Amino acid sequence: MTAYVEHLTPFLRKTPFHPRIEALMHGSHWMRWTGHYSPAAFESVQSEYFTIRNGASVYDVSPLIKYRIRGRQAADYVNHLITRDLSKIKPMHAFYTAWCQDDGMLVEEGTIFRFGENDFLLNSAKDQLHWLEQVAYGFEVEIQEASNELCGLSLQGPQSRDVLRAFGINGIDHLPRFGILELELQGRWLRIDRAGFTGDLGYEIWVKPDDALWLWDRLFEVGRDHKIAPIGAQALETARIEAGFILIDVDYSGALHALRPSNRMSPYELGIGWTVNLNKEGYFVGKRALKREKEQGLSRYVLTGIEIEGRKPAPGSFLYADRKGRRELGLTTSACWSPTLKKNIAFARVPSAYAKPGTEMWIEIWYHKEHKIERSMVRCRAANRMFYDPPRKSA
Amino acid sequence: MTDAIIIGAGHNGLVTAAYLAKAGLKVKVLEGAPQVGGAAVTREFVPGYQVSSVAHLLHAMHPTIARDLNLARYGLDLKAERVSTRSLLPGGRSIDVGDAASIAALSRADAEAYPVVMSRLARMADALASYALHTPPRPDIAKMDWEGKLNLGKFAWAMRRLGRKDMLELTRILTMNVNDLAGDYFESEAVRGLLCFEGVLGLALGPRSPSTVFNLLYRLSSLGANGQGGLLLPKGGMGAVTHALAKAAQIAGATIRTSAAVDHILIENDAAAGVVLSTGEEVRAPRVVSNADPQRTALQFIGPRNLDTMFVSRIRHMRMNGCTAKIHLALDGLPEALTDRRGRIVVAPRPDDIERAYDCAKYGRVSDRPALELVIPTLSDPSLAPAGKHVASIVAQYCPYRIRETSVNEARRQIGERSLAVLEEVAPGIKQRVTAMEVLTPHDLEAQFGMSGGQWHHGEITLDQVLFLRPAGQAQDYRMPVPGVYLCGAGAHPGGNISGAPGYNAAREILKDVRARRVA
Numbered sequence: 001m002t003a004y005v006e007h008l009t010p011f012l013r014k015t016p017f018h019p020r021i022e023a024l025m026h027g028s029h030w031m032r033w034t035g036h037y038s039p040a041a042f043e044s045v046q047s048e049y050f051t052i053r054n055g056a057s058v059y060d061v062s063p064l065i066k067y068r069i070r071g072r073q074a075a076d077y078v079n080h081l082i083t084r085d086l087s088k089i090k091p092m093h094a095f096y097t098a099w100c101q102d103d104g105m106l107v108e109e110g111t112i113f114r115f116g117e118n119d120f121l122l123n124s125a126k127d128q129l130h131w132l133e134q135v136a137y138g139f140e141v142e143i144q145e146a147s148n149e150l151c152g153l154s155l156q157g158p159q160s161r162d163v164l165r166a167f168g169i170n171g172i173d174h175l176p177r178f179g180i181l182e183l184e185l186q187g188r189w190l191r192i193d194r195a196g197f198t199g200d201l202g203y204e205i206w207v208k209p210d211d212a213l214w215l216w217d218r219l220f221e222v223g224r225d226h227k228i229a230p231i232g233a234q235a236l237e238t239a240r241i242e243a244g245f246i247l248i249d250v251d252y253s254g255a256l257h258a259l260r261p262s263n264r265m266s267p268y269e270l271g272i273g274w275t276v277n278l279n280k281e282g283y284f285v286g287k288r289a290l291k292r293e294k295e296q297g298l299s300r301y302v303l304t305g306i307e308i309e310g311r312k313p314a315p316g317s318f319l320y321a322d323r324k325g326r327r328e329l330g331l332t333t334s335a336c337w338s339p340t341l342k343k344n345i346a347f348a349r350v351p352s353a354y355a356k357p358g359t360e361m362w363i364e365i366w367y368h369k370e371h372k373i374e375r376s377m378v379r380c381r382a383a384n385r386m387f388y389d390p391p392r393k394s395a
Numbered sequence: 396m397t398d399a400i401i402i403g404a405g406h407n408g409l410v411t412a413a414y415l416a417k418a419g420l421k422v423k424v425l426e427g428a429p430q431v432g433g434a435a436v437t438r439e440f441v442p443g444y445q446v447s448s449v450a451h452l453l454h455a456m457h458p459t460i461a462r463d464l465n466l467a468r469y470g471l472d473l474k475a476e477r478v479s480t481r482s483l484l485p486g487g488r489s490i491d492v493g494d495a496a497s498i499a500a501l502s503r504a505d506a507e508a509y510p511v512v513m514s515r516l517a518r519m520a521d522a523l524a525s526y527a528l529h530t531p532p533r534p535d536i537a538k539m540d541w542e543g544k545l546n547l548g549k550f551a552w553a554m555r556r557l558g559r560k561d562m563l564e565l566t567r568i569l570t571m572n573v574n575d576l577a578g579d580y581f582e583s584e585a586v587r588g589l590l591c592f593e594g595v596l597g598l599a600l601g602p603r604s605p606s607t608v609f610n611l612l613y614r615l616s617s618l619g620a621n622g623q624g625g626l627l628l629p630k631g632g633m634g635a636v637t638h639a640l641a642k643a644a645q646i647a648g649a650t651i652r653t654s655a656a657v658d659h660i661l662i663e664n665d666a667a668a669g670v671v672l673s674t675g676e677e678v679r680a681p682r683v684v685s686n687a688d689p690q691r692t693a694l695q696f697i698g699p700r701n702l703d704t705m706f707v708s709r710i711r712h713m714r715m716n717g718c719t720a721k722i723h724l725a726l727d728g729l730p731e732a733l734t735d736r737r738g739r740i741v742v743a744p745r746p747d748d749i750e751r752a753y754d755c756a757k758y759g760r761v762s763d764r765p766a767l768e769l770v771i772p773t774l775s776d777p778s779l780a781p782a783g784k785h786v787a788s789i790v791a792q793y794c795p796y797r798i799r800e801t802s803v804n805e806a807r808r809q810i811g812e813r814s815l816a817v818l819e820e821v822a823p824g825i826k827q828r829v830t831a832m833e834v835l836t837p838h839d840l841e842a843q844f845g846m847s848g849g850q851w852h853h854g855e856i857t858l859d860q861v862l863f864l865r866p867a868g869q870a871q872d873y874r875m876p877v878p879g880v881y882l883c884g885a886g887a888h889p890g891g892n893i894s895g896a897p898g899y900n901a902a903r904e905i906l907k908d909v910r911a912r913r914v915a
Binding site: 076080101102131134135137138139282283285286287288289 | 665694698699700701702703704705706707708711876
């Protein structure tokens with residue numbers, strides 16, 4: 001009997017936190033993340049979202065792909081790989097950066113951790129070993145996939161620091177944004193960095209897989225008084241749009257995975273041009289193309305934030321220069337109603353002339369209304385994509 | 396101040412130097428070896444015996460360049476007699492491509508077909524070669540300048556002029572393997588074997604590998620109007636060609652410095668600033684032109700740290716698997732079969748002989764029975780050896796650069812011994828005449844002449860590595876990605892052979908930049 005359905009046996013991997021997550025899951029809101037079970041939601045997306053903004057949310061980030069980069073010339077290598085200036089990043093700091101192909105098109109953006117002069121860990125959403133090794137030609141560097149060596153929880157929200165304080169993390173009060181802390185607690189190794197995908201105060205806590213359940217249990221034990229709760233990807237989605245963070249495959253296609261070359265985007269087009277340092281010492285992949293793009297104004301559009309009238313979320317909606325929709329400007333990618341800001345927000349690809357905050361555009365939104373699909377054309381305005389930026393994020 | 400540095404005084408570097416100097420630029424040529432010439436040199440391999448170290452037959456030197464640079468005045472005799480090719484067969488027989496009766500002895504049909512087929516192929520090759528002195532078109536035609544569009548138009552016209560039948564035939568055969576083509580046209584194995592040999596010469600491919608017809612056409616193109624109209628043995632060996640080029644360059648105003656090996660190109664603010672010699676000395680100039688192959692130029696002189704990743708990968712993966720060894724014999728006399736053979740001799744009697752020779756190379760071994768091309772330059776120029784003595788210069792295929800389970804020394808011994816054994820069969824007695832022997836495997840060619848992989852065309856001539864794909868897509872216009880760095884060697888269009896065409900084209904592109912003030 002089983003021979004017939006063998007191929008139907010679920011094959012997704014379980015992260016070390018899986019037993020605890022599964023125990024709290026209502027229904028079966030799983031989604032796939034790099035071949036792992038990952039929670040999309042537990043019970044109420046809305047209450048999970050408010051945990052991020054008011055309490056201390058816990059999200060399993062173990063499925064992230066991790067590459068360890070070490071070797072005598074690892075720093076030179078990373079500086080050649082990325083668009084940011086590595087010389088400005090001190091050891092025991094994490095940083096957000098882009099990395100590009102020859103023609104300046106974005107391979108991916110993400111966080112790199114620098115532990116020592118020549119010791120790095122790169123987190124990515126997609127498999128990149130082939131690319132990283134191609135770039136490594138001519139450098140004395142060793143690149144190893146380390147995805148299964150660590151597992152981690154992202155602890156985000158205004159009460160996250162209180163939780164860690166209660167957890168007994170010395171020095172958590174002095175950890176600056178993007179700082180990294182390594183310590184031992186109850187005989188177990190921990191790494192804590194102050195970063196996240198919510199645009200709020202928050203931390204990521206990494207442990208060895210064997211210590212995963214201990215971490216979970218201890219966090220929830222000490223976090224009881226600080227509104228600790230697990231969240232899924234759906235709640236996180238709203239938070240990351242409010243924070244203006246782009247997401248691969250939603251807001252852009254990674255250059256190595258894009259099906260059409262024209263679908264690839266440059267950091268300037270994605271509105272993360274600030275990560276490109278054309279003046280840093282040494283060459284980096286894509287520099288000549290990016291310099292040309294910047295100097296000659298070759299960007300085709302820019303991914304800006306927009307604020308839309310009304311309350312109807314507008315993913316994948318067309319933008320126009322005029323109410324009648326005669327002149328098309330571009331398309332939205334991510335979009336949501338922001339419960340905290342009480343605003344209808346979205347990211348939109350528009351010509352850079354329209355990206356200036358306050359510029360008025362029109363957007364055509366199609367929406368469901370009791371078994372009918374209706375269309376409305378409403379006004380929207382360009383805005384800073386970082387819609388939500390509380391002082392506590394970096395305080 | 397120097398306007399341009401040329402790395403390497405090979406024939407192409409000297410051609411570029413001469414044209415740039417003629418245009419008024421201050422040009423400095425830096426050559427690592429103690430003499431000019433690169434791989435086009437005449438060297439003494441044993442006391443008293445001299446030979447062209449790498450290429451030994453001149454056919455591709457473009458007449459336009461020879462005329463522009465007045466090479467005849469500087470001692471290069473291009474009016475010398477064109478030599479014929481004779482294929483030696485087992486049992487003391489042979490065919491000579493210039494002698495219909497010798498072919499008719501094997502096949503009357505082939506004797507009749509040979510001149511017709513070869514002139515038809517030559518016509519197609521000539522049409523293709525009309526691009527030799529032009530910069531390859533860009534894949535995005537819209538971005539081409541008017542000159543590029545004009546050249547493309549002229550090329551289309553050259554194709555059109557072939558006529559419907561030949562154009563159709565050209566499209567049929569262009570990607571084919573030479574063994575099938577030979578079978579289409581000829582019945583005797585001797586003629587087919589010879590054609591196959593021409594198709595695989597210089598490639599790590601066998602007669603049944605695709606793209607070998609293209610290599611045949613490529614070779615034929617240098618025997619027509621875009622070359623010397625045939626094969627000639629330059630008096631004084633190949634060194635005479637580069638000496639004439641060096642003189643032409645010097646008289647135009649270029650300076651040449653030998654024993655000045657370049658370690659890397661100096662790059663400042665992402666632009667060429669000069670070169671650094673292996674002694675640490677800096678020589679500065681706003682333009683640096685490399686006559687070295689694309690891999691050495693990009694990976695060593697420029698360095699991967701100054702380049703984009705996909706470009707580096709493309710250059711790294713250029714097929715540079717040298718498969719041809721060079722063997723030089725000092726002979727105290729000639730065996731009967733070779734006396735009075737002033738021309739080119741080929742030992743590749745049947746297509747299958749070459750295919751089997753390639754089978755060995757395909758798996759990383761030296762051919763058990765190599766296919767050979769041989770000339771005895773002392774028959775036309777006795778000054779190359781002591782009186783009454785002779786030199787034989789042999790091209791032996793296949794001796795792969797990528798060898799498995801064989802050391803370089805072992806490969807050197809094998810290709811030498813096995814080539815002599817094959818030769819002994821068709822020219823009995825030659826072994827006893829050998830007083831000294833030099834064998835240059837692809838590894839030796841790489842070490843002595845700086846050709847990556849020992850590939851003497853600076854990259855195999857196959858359809859995927861020519862025209863706008865040479866040395867890599869987007870780098871077909873002689874400009875390297877770093878502003879002010881250019882490629883003028885055989886790794887650029889139109890490729891190998893002693894033609895001077897890449898050097899000529901590079902000079903034109905450099906001068907365009909000079910006029911447009913694109914670089915200081």
